[in-house]
Amino acid sequence: MTAFTESASSRFVRIAEDGRELNIHYNDCDPGNASETVVMLHGSGPGASGWANFNRNIEPLVEAGFRVILLDCPGWSKSDSIVCTGSRSDLNARILKGLVDQLGLDRVHLLGNSMGGHSAVAFALGHPQRVGKLVLMGGGTGGASPFVPMPTEGIKLLNGLYREPTIDNLKRMMNVFVFDPSDLTEALFQARLDNMLSRRDHLDNFVASLAANPRQFPDFGPRLGEIQARTLVIWGRNDRFVPMDVGLRLIAGIPNSELHVFNNCGHWAQWEHADTFNRLVLDFLSH
Numbered sequence: 001m002t003a004f005t006e007s008a009s010s011r012f013v014r015i016a017e018d019g020r021e022l023n024i025h026y027n028d029c030d031p032g033n034a035s036e037t038v039v040m041l042h043g044s045g046p047g048a049s050g051w052a053n054f055n056r057n058i059e060p061l062v063e064a065g066f067r068v069i070l071l072d073c074p075g076w077s078k079s080d081s082i083v084c085t086g087s088r089s090d091l092n093a094r095i096l097k098g099l100v101d102q103l104g105l106d107r108v109h110l111l112g113n114s115m116g117g118h119s120a121v122a123f124a125l126g127h128p129q130r131v132g133k134l135v136l137m138g139g140g141t142g143g144a145s146p147f148v149p150m151p152t153e154g155i156k157l158l159n160g161l162y163r164e165p166t167i168d169n170l171k172r173m174m175n176v177f178v179f180d181p182s183d184l185t186e187a188l189f190q191a192r193l194d195n196m197l198s199r200r201d202h203l204d205n206f207v208a209s210l211a212a213n214p215r216q217f218p219d220f221g222p223r224l225g226e227i228q229a230r231t232l233v234i235w236g237r238n239d240r241f242v243p244m245d246v247g248l249r250l251i252a253g254i255p256n257s258e259l260h261v262f263n264n265c266g267h268w269a270q271w272e273h274a275d276t277f278n279r280l281v282l283d284f285l286s287h
């Protein structure tokens with residue numbers, strides 16, 4: 001099977017949101033005969049995109065017969081920019097609903113990273129009949145950690161990078177992002193910096209959104225018991241952005257859930273432990 005590329009799988013869709021038509025970008029890795037679809041939702045870091053977050057995870061799922069869709073949320077990558085003054089998790093869930101409706105997908109599995117996890121939970125709460133299984137990685141509900149000072153050191157660095165998008169601030173953030181920064185290459189830093197600087201409007205609008213509403217990701221804790229979808233929660237024990245106790249809160253709240261913790265792993269389990277992560281997700285989605 002030929003590997004999908006970002007440019008060959010790149011698509012746009014127009015989705016109505018609060019009186020506007022947003023141009024929303026996504027990548028569609030469709031092997032052509034898939035009976036099930038996984039939508040991957042990226043995190044909220046500057047320069048993030050579906051492709052940047054999940055490029056190590058697409059191929060194994062496609063080879064196993066899944067259609068993989070990577071949604072770029074409004075405010076990231078090639079999607080239109082937006083100032084979000086309410087719940088960003090719910091905004092992303094509305095955009096996801098628009099996308100699956102337009103693609104005619106009745107039911108999808110969701111794999112969300114950090115903000116993407118919060119957004120997957122918002123979608124599952126709003127449209128339970130449209131969700132197959134959930135994979136929540138380093139996110140799934142907002143709210144404070146009872147154990148770790150918040151905002152966490154990672155989120156402080158992330159917000160600082162939005163305000164001052166320099167290579168030094170990017171390296172400072174990425175250094176605590178992963179457990180072992182020696183895996184981060186100059187090429188990765190440069191690609192991420194280019195992504196960030198190509199859309200200054202996204203950076204400015206993220207800062208404006210935070211000023212208007214510092215709680216972009218509401219705490220869905222009290223509603224987690226409503227989620228009926230089977231849920232796999234994945235966390236890095238060394239996550240310095242969204243601490244591991246949030247994962248424990250998720251499995252305490254979601255009835256049909258299980259947790260896998262990677263040791264020696266930061267906020268990017270899907271990248272740092274890609275092979276094991278892919279096997280875990282594939283096994284979970286296939287049985």
Ligand SMILES: O=C(O)/C=C/C(=O)/C=C/C=C(\O)C(=O)O
Nearest residue numbers: 043044045046048114115217242
């Ligand atoms: O503040 C939160 O709860 C969520 C934070 C994130 O979503 C951070 C994610 C960062 C990335 O995944 C990235 O690639 O930058």
